[in-house]
Amino acid sequence: MPLALITSPHQHAAQTTQRVMQHLLLATVPGLVALTWHFGWGTLINVALASITALGCEAAVVVLRRRPVGFYLRDCSALVTAVLLGLALPPLAPWWIPVVGSAFAIVIAKHLYGGLGYNPFNPAMVGYVVLLISFPVEMTRWLAPASILPDGASLPDLQASLQLVFPLLGNTPIDAFTMATPLDTFKHSQGLLVEQVLAENVWFTQGTWSGAGWEWVNLGFLAGGCYLLLQRVFTWHAPVAMLAGLSLMALLNYDAGSSTSGGPLDLHLLSGATMLGAFFIVTDPVTSAVSHLGRLIYGALVGVLIYIIRIWGNYPDAVAFAVLLMNFAAPFIDYYTLPRTYGHEKRGRATKMKD
Amino acid sequence: MRQTWPLPGGIHPPENKSQSLQRPIAQPPLPPCLVLPLNQHIGTPSVPRVCVGETVLKGQVVADAEGMISAALHAPTSGVIKAIETRPIAHPSGGEDVCIVLESDGEERWIELAARPDYADLAPAEVLALIARAGITGMGGAGFPSATKLQPRHAIDTLIINAAECEPYITADDVLMRERAPGISVGIDILAHVLGQPETILIGIEDNKPEAASALRDALDGSRADLVEIPTRYPSGGEKQLIQILTGKEVPSGGLPADIGIVCQNVGTTHAVFEAVCKGTPLISRITTVTGGACAHAGNFEVLIGTPVEHLLQAAGYDQGICQRLIMGGPMMGFTLADTDVPVVKSTNCLLAADAKESPQNNIPQACIRCGLCAEACPANLLPQQLYWYARARDYDKLAAHNLNDCIECGACAYVCPSEIPLVQYYRAAKGEIRVMQQEKIFSDHARIRFEFHKDRMEKAEREKAAKREQRKKAAEVARSTVGNSQPAPDGTTATDEDSDVVRAALARVQANKSSTEAQLRKLERNLEALDTQLNNAQSRLTEIPESDTGPHGKAAAAIEQIRVKRARVAGELEALKNQAPETPTDTGANAEPAGQDQRAVDKAAEAIARAQQRMAEQQSMSPDDKRRHQRERLEKRLVKARQRLAQAQTDGDENLGAYADAVASLEQKLTALQNTETTAEAIASSGTDTGER
């Protein structure tokens, strides 16, 4: 029997794409727990609905593309997209919200561009933005965390939650639990000094650093991000740059807490989707820049854009828009941020053509 | 401790070195037949120096180096040359090559060896010759002829001995250092001697070989060489990487270590240099690690070059049944062998017979998720994911901009890639395609340059011709204005204009030649005068130098002799020119070569004059009618030619188009004028006849 001819290297590290994705899923657990703890069953239902839809869509597209289904589903990438989308959606949104978003993310944003690795835009964020633009009411209806509900009131239990999500199962009014998010609240407190807002608003009187509940959700995602950093799933460059860009903008525009202030730093870092964005969205390798320098620039600009849209834009949160805008710019950043190769005096440019 | 610099990127695969470190270096039994490929090194294949049937002794040269980058080949044992033929060789492409096949006689009779333990008293060049004669090539894997590497074009200030041995499984250098450290130490000394004692001598060894390091340290006692332990991290043993780790310098892209004053040699090579110089032993054996799950007795063997792999594997208890891949070299950069009948060559540092556990299943690669793990691992600071992307797209410009050529094919990127993409394979393929394209470009560039050169030459010739025509025309005009009417045609017509033009032009040319001959004569005379003055000066200087002062005196005398020779030549030329131009006895000529040309030109002009005069005479003897007809025919002929030229010029877009058009127009004019005269003449004639008849 002739022996096999195979090119080097003849060894391979244990890491696999599947394992990378599983690490990512695992790392979302603290954030998911925090969300569930503070906002009830809604997020879990979101994640479940989004995941089922995503896997179904992925399988369907792969079949249509005449590829082996098992091979593609095993990489878990569809699951990651779905979970991230589910985490970003408002809890207890009607069932078709996660379903539509997830289907759009997988079919349009991922597979129509060629599937895993070829999509220029982060699928979860595309799904999110499509929903936000199409269904602004459902998408901005956030719940109040359990800790600041009036005495006697509590978040809906599982059965009530399911009824809220699937209105056919029964009818429970949701308005009893909804409430503007801390970022929203702050945005609409114009004319008040920062101090006044912090002293008077229930979000901040009940919270430790900023918005009750939200701060824990963000810390949960931060913890997950640190786990991924330790696992070397990604490098620190993009998330740190994003947080730095956002912080810098927040500090520059704090305006000594006047009534026109953009809000305190901890509010920006620990509310909304900041940490989810920093460690799970900006770090999406497919749609971000590739080199270290490129990732620093990419991350920092996402941070700056988040702040700009939050303060001067029409949307209460801005991670999705900022990320999508920078997805556009990523290939351009790549062209100008090649690392300096061994034996070369300076870094090159990808646009340089040889004559 | 010496400062070291960190290796950017790099990986830490399982070392798997202990398997082959259980036993000391062993000798496999003498193989019955040895196969020596002529091209075991980088460069030109060696040229056989033995014939089939010839008996050779152990260590005898069987093939010579050919050209600058090549290496000699020696008989690893005594025996008979059985064949010189193509045989399968160990090569990534699994190809064949010409090999010398030696049947051993089992007697191991050595040729007489010339040991030079006194190398320190020899000139570096002589030691270098000893190394070249021993056929030593780089033994770390690449196989570059060592003698070539040891005569760099730049001054060398650092000698680096590569003892890193960073690939998993391989322990050949490790055991060599453990068991033969003193030889290595001497080898280092020899290399330093050859390189003119570089300032710094560094030995880079990974810190996973403490025993080897301590053995070498003992042997180095009293030597200038500095043993530096570096962190174990693949590929720290890559030449460029080791240089970076030990010196912080980087070999410029596309350059050699020598460009930054560094020469790097492998420990195995260093030991071979010691053997070659101090014992006179050519490179006929090496230490090879034979290991892997399919070898029951893994270990290191001192193998004769040319030993069939099968023979060596048997010595290590190879079990073909469980061998999944047979790799020559290490698991990171080695290549697989399809067959076990290929020979061990000078650069074979390892044979790895991997069992199922050790060879990754070849999973279908998944999509690149651009995770960047590959970029983190790349020691050359490339972006492997982008290279992969552009290699698949065959975007060669982008590949060049991303410095594909600086990829050392270490495989670190493919090792870490979670999608198990065979990245290095893509890079090799792309590099191959680019090489082919560059070759083609060189060819087409050559062709283009040749074509343009040819076009230029043709145009230049055309321009010169046109200029000559112009000159002739001018000269003719001048001549006409002076001589013009002094030679009226006897019949009173102007029809002979053109013939007389030719005559005048020829006369003018002769005049011009004569004057140029005169100018040359004058130039030669001036030369002669100048040489005379020089000679006088030099002679007076010579008398000032005392004859005892042999150096300067000799020089001055030589200078005088030179002037004399020159003067004689000039005088000769002058004489020749004067003889050739007897009609100008006072104004004199030119040097020999142009004078001949002038002479020829004069002859030609004379001929032209004679021809034209003859034509004139003929015409004069003709009747006016005949003359006119004759003239018309000639004019018509010329017109046809001129029109052809014009048409040609039009299609070619010739710059002299205007001149051609003018020529045609003036010929047409002349022809109509002639026809007019003809009709009048006929009219007169007919009226004459009429009158006559009347």
Ligand code: SF4
């Ligand atoms: S390691 Fe593999 S999957 Fe990751 S970026 Fe590199 S090539 Fe792509």
Ligand code: SF4
């Ligand atoms: S094979 Fe080339 S691209 Fe890959 S790690 Fe090595 S040098 Fe970098």
